[in-house]
Every structure is written in C-alpha cells, then in structure tokens.
Amino acid sequence: MSSMRELSQQQAAVREFIASQLALGRPSPSHREIASHFGFASSYAAGCHVRTLLRKGALVAEPGKARSLRLAEMLKTPRRSAVVDIPLFGSIPAGFGQDREQEAEGCVSVDIHTIGFQPTRHTFALRVVGDSMIGRHICEGDIVILEHGPEPRHGQIVAALMDRKSTLKTFVLKNNKPFLKAENPKYADLIPAEELMIQGVFRALIRKARE
Amino acid sequence: MSSMRELSQQQAAVREFIASQLALGRPSPSHREIASHFGFASSYAAGCHVRTLLRKGALVAEPGKARSLRLAEMLKTPRRSAVVDIPLFGSIPAGFGQDREQEAEGCVSVDIHTIGFQPTRHTFALRVVGDSMIGRHICEGDIVILEHGPEPRHGQIVAALMDRKSTLKTFVLKNNKPFLKAENPKYADLIPAEELMIQGVFRALIRKARE
DNA sequence: CTTTTTACTGCTCAAATGAGCAGTATGAGA
DNA sequence: TCTCATACTGCTCATTTGAGCAGTAAAAAG
CATH class of the missing domain: 1.10.10.10 (Winged helix-like DNA-binding domain superfamily/Winged helix DNA-binding domain)
Known part of the structure; x- marks a missing residue:
C-alpha cells in the first residue's frame, strides 16, 4: 500500500x-x-x-x-545534462565584452544537450525584432542564442550591428567577398560585411507559442 | 584585503x-x-x-x-526562474498517460520563464519529422514542446496521431466543425479532427543550428 | 458503537553540531 | 630575531536537532 x-x-x-x-x-x-x-x-x-x-x-x-x-x-532523476544560464539582451550595446552580466534583461536557462553546444563566456541571447529572417523560419519574438567570436561561414546566420541595433542576416560569400543578406523578399539587399560589425553567429532558437 | x-x-x-x-x-x-x-x-x-x-x-x-x-x-545568481525537465519522445506511443517517464528518449530542461508557461505532468517534447508545418516556421529537427489535455482553439498547432506516428497540424474550425490542416502547400489537405487523436497543443519550440 | 487514521500538545533525552579556548608547530616576511 | 599567518591537536560547552513517549481530539471507516 x-x-x-x-x-x-x-x-x-x-x-x-x-x-x-x-x-x-x-x-x-x-x-x-x-x-x-x-x-x-x-x-x-x-x-x-x-x-x-x-x-x-x-x-x-x-x-x-x-x-x-x-x-x-x-x-x-537520471541527471539531466548541465543547465547553463545565457544572458538575454533586448538589444546588444555597441561596446561588447565587458559588463555584460549587468546589462542583461534576463537570462535563458537550457541544458546544453538540448541546444546542442557548450556555451562560453561569449554566448548570449537576443529577442528577435522584425521579420528580416522569416525566410530562414526565424520569427519576430523568437529568442536566438548566438556565439560571439567565431568567424562566420557561408550560409550561417549572424547578428550584425546596424543603426545601433542588432539585426539578423545571412552571411554569404560572393566572389570570395563577404556579404550580409536579409532573408525576406521585401528587402533582400546585399550589404558588404565590412560595413557592419558582426556580433555573433546563430546557434539555437527558442520560441514561445503566441495566443 | x-x-x-x-x-x-x-x-x-x-x-x-x-x-x-x-x-x-x-x-x-x-x-x-x-x-x-x-x-x-x-x-x-x-x-x-x-x-x-x-x-x-x-x-x-x-x-x-x-x-x-x-x-x-x-x-x-539573480535566481533564474525554476528549470523544469520535460520528457522528450521520438514518437508518441498510442497508449498515453501512464509510464511516460520510462519511454522517454531524453529530456529537455528549460526555465519556465523562457518557454512562457508552467509545464504540468502532461507536458512533453517531440522531435519534428517532416516539413508539414514549414508554413508556420517549424522545421524538421526542431523540438516542439506540447501540452496534452487542453481543448485546442482555432489556429493552434497540435500534434495528432496518424498512422501510428504523431504529426503536427493546424487545428481549424470550418462551419463550426474541427479540421486539421498541414501547413505546407504540397499537401494542404483538410482532415476531419474526429478521425485523429490529438496528442497535445503546441506551446514552445527549440531549434539547434545545423552545420 | 468501536476501531483506525490523522493530527496534534507537552515533555524528555541522547546525539549531533557550531563555536571557541589554550597550546603546538611551521614557514614566510620584516 | 621577532612577528604574523596558516594549520593543526585536544578539549569543553551551550544549542540544535532527531527521535520518541504518553496523552488528547476529531474525523472517517467498519
């Protein structure tokens, strides 16, 4: 009993x-x-x-x-894999790398197996604004997890600083020159990558259902 | 000192x-x-x-x-919100609700603030197979978090049991009758909801970057 | 009505525990 | 050499704590 x-x-x-x-x-x-x-x-x-x-x-x-x-x-509990806390920003400030803990507007906690990689000190999360990456199935309101530092490869999604706010773009190589492309037919313009500062490379995404 | x-x-x-x-x-x-x-x-x-x-x-x-x-x-630590473990299935078995812990192929651990709701005993995660929900920006390989139990509302995404495996569909009401619709022009057929068993309602999504 | 279960009060007691005193020893720095 | 910080031994002591006894009360079960 x-x-x-x-x-x-x-x-x-x-x-x-x-x-x-x-x-x-x-x-x-x-x-x-x-x-x-x-x-x-x-x-x-x-x-x-x-x-x-x-x-x-x-x-x-x-x-x-x-x-x-x-x-x-x-x-x-069969010991879930380690849970890490990733700082979440509304928008990334221009100066990067110093007191990021302080400015974070919250934090995202996920186990590393689920997001598929081991975050570092340079990992951060960002709330997506706008629909510039709808072609890659990233929607407004999604939380993207990015890694600052690594050199982006062709086709990867990156966060770049444009007009003081970070925007998601696809990193492409054309004639061996790097460009950033918005994945939305409405404004699919190609911008030379040198003109923008790349904040991080896309690693994972979390979306809440909207009601 | x-x-x-x-x-x-x-x-x-x-x-x-x-x-x-x-x-x-x-x-x-x-x-x-x-x-x-x-x-x-x-x-x-x-x-x-x-x-x-x-x-x-x-x-x-x-x-x-x-x-x-x-x-x-x-x-x-600014005390992240509580982290919960959600069982992850490859596919949902027909018999539901009993020893789910046993059959889980893993677990997803996220804090409840990030996924935006308080999971219950009836919350589970599923790996997406196929591109039937590409129109709602859910891709193959994504992990969807679903809640078993609540009555779906018009436009919500649900997991339904078809041919012994669960598939994601949009729940729609047409002439006050419930239907399930795949969000892919390739096979956008409408199925009467009574013919299928609804396993759960879509609540959140997690995606890893593919390389 | 009787029994059982749940939910307590008021009390005791031994073991576990944090805290600390006096003293020894060793090595680093002035 | 003297001083100071670290790192202990052996000991005591007041509290905290787990554990439990005897008894009361109410509600549920039989």
Whole structure:
C-alpha cells in the first residue's frame, strides 16, 4: 500500500514546504522549523509528518543527520545534462565584452544537450525584432542564442550591428567577398560585411507559442 | 584585503569538498565531517577553515544553524526562474498517460520563464519529422514542446496521431466543425479532427543550428 | 458503537553540531 | 630575531536537532 501519491493534504503541505526551502537553496528545515512554520506547538508533530513522508517514499533522509531531508524525485532523476544560464539582451550595446552580466534583461536557462553546444563566456541571447529572417523560419519574438567570436561561414546566420541595433542576416560569400543578406523578399539587399560589425553567429532558437 | 580569490591551498580544498557535497545533492558537511574527510583529529581545524572562508566571502552560512553552508557564488545568481525537465519522445506511443517517464528518449530542461508557461505532468517534447508545418516556421529537427489535455482553439498547432506516428497540424474550425490542416502547400489537405487523436497543443519550440 | 487514521500538545533525552579556548608547530616576511 | 599567518591537536560547552513517549481530539471507516 501507500505507494507515493497517497499523501494527505497536511502531508503534502509539509512536503511542499520542504521542497520550497530546498528550491530556494536553503538547507532543509529542521523539525522545529517545520513546526514553527505551520504554527505547531510541538516539534513532534513535524517529526511525525516527516516520518510518514519518509515511509511513503516521498522524502529521503540520512537518519540522525541534521537537515538531511531530500525530495525522493530529485535523487532518482537520471541527471539531466548541465543547465547553463545565457544572458538575454533586448538589444546588444555597441561596446561588447565587458559588463555584460549587468546589462542583461534576463537570462535563458537550457541544458546544453538540448541546444546542442557548450556555451562560453561569449554566448548570449537576443529577442528577435522584425521579420528580416522569416525566410530562414526565424520569427519576430523568437529568442536566438548566438556565439560571439567565431568567424562566420557561408550560409550561417549572424547578428550584425546596424543603426545601433542588432539585426539578423545571412552571411554569404560572393566572389570570395563577404556579404550580409536579409532573408525576406521585401528587402533582400546585399550589404558588404565590412560595413557592419558582426556580433555573433546563430546557434539555437527558442520560441514561445503566441495566443 | 582578502577579497575572495586569496584562498590558501588548504582553504580552497575545503571549499572544494563542500562544493562537491552540495553538487551531489547532499546536505553541506558538518565541521566534524570535514575534519574526518581531511583526516583532521579535531573538528576545530575544520571550523577554523570554514570561518576563514566565511570571512573571505567564499561561503555563506546562517550562524548556529547546522549544515547551512552555501557557496557564495550560488546565492548571488539573480535566481533564474525554476528549470523544469520535460520528457522528450521520438514518437508518441498510442497508449498515453501512464509510464511516460520510462519511454522517454531524453529530456529537455528549460526555465519556465523562457518557454512562457508552467509545464504540468502532461507536458512533453517531440522531435519534428517532416516539413508539414514549414508554413508556420517549424522545421524538421526542431523540438516542439506540447501540452496534452487542453481543448485546442482555432489556429493552434497540435500534434495528432496518424498512422501510428504523431504529426503536427493546424487545428481549424470550418462551419463550426474541427479540421486539421498541414501547413505546407504540397499537401494542404483538410482532415476531419474526429478521425485523429490529438496528442497535445503546441506551446514552445527549440531549434539547434545545423552545420 | 468501536476501531483506525490523522493530527496534534507537552515533555524528555541522547546525539549531533557550531563555536571557541589554550597550546603546538611551521614557514614566510620584516 | 621577532612577528604574523596558516594549520593543526585536544578539549569543553551551550544549542540544535532527531527521535520518541504518553496523552488528547476529531474525523472517517467498519
């Protein structure tokens, strides 16, 4: 009996409290802390709930060890690949490479296996404005993940600085000379790459469904 | 003086030990555990190192609280939003809803702010095969994140089971009757929605750059 | 009505723990 | 040489903590 999901409301609440502390990066609460959080007068009540959760397999602990409570489901996770935080900018400032952490308007956290490469210090994310890359199926509102530094190759998508804001273009070689091309028939003009500063090379994309 | 990086070899080793325990998901070691790990005869030595690391700002702790050591660098992170693991399938099996964890071929980990919604037990990811949704800018090889359960609305993208494999279609209402439409002029046929089982509604997309 | 389960209060106790004192030793720098 | 920082041993001590006993109460199950 009592495989796991059969938790009473109170038991679930205790589990939830412990989970929330853990998620906040704090040590797991002691019995007395649980008791005081729920307004119990006795720590025994908390201890009792913890023991029940332990018995039902919702929690794991090392007996006698202070603050050793863990969520069972966390331990059984087959260890997803490492999750990295990539700074997200609304637009890239001209000066690049110094205090990027500060100016980021947020961050994108993804596991490296999903985005398919190992980000570096020069990896950043950008919210796409405009439909200049619709021909490559990159839409307005998408978040693109770019890498600053590497020399772009023919056909790769790059972010370039135009009129103080970064725009996505396709990097092409024509007669061995580099050009940038917008992937939209509306304004498919070719711009010599030397005139623009290339901010980064396209690596991945994340899109939310719009409703 | 002693801003942070000026740790002696031994101090760095102690810090490293604490970090490793934390990374393993275990509670932070007690003074005595640190001492026994390094072969110290006295816990005071460990306590001394911890106090130094605390003073130098490498560690953070709540005084008097057992096992409350944390790495300073972890806390200063502007706390990205919670990262969730979404099971990734090559194709969805017909029987749905039971032991999905087992059959998953991997998992996608993203923070919920980036994908724009709170995943549930019924959220899953799928690798896109074919170009049937190219008109909605979903390409072969993309990973789509879907939610099983909710009633689709007109114009939403859904995964439907066709010939034992799931395909992406647009859900449309025509004369108040539901149809599924492929977004590719090559085979833009309309299929009555009753004939197919809808597996989930499109919520987000992740694409790797191909080289 | 009786039994069981859940949910507590109030209390005790031993082990675990953080904190720290006094003292030893070693090596670096002044 | 003297001083200072690092790195310990051996010890004590007040708290924190897990663990548990005896008893109460209410609601659900039989």
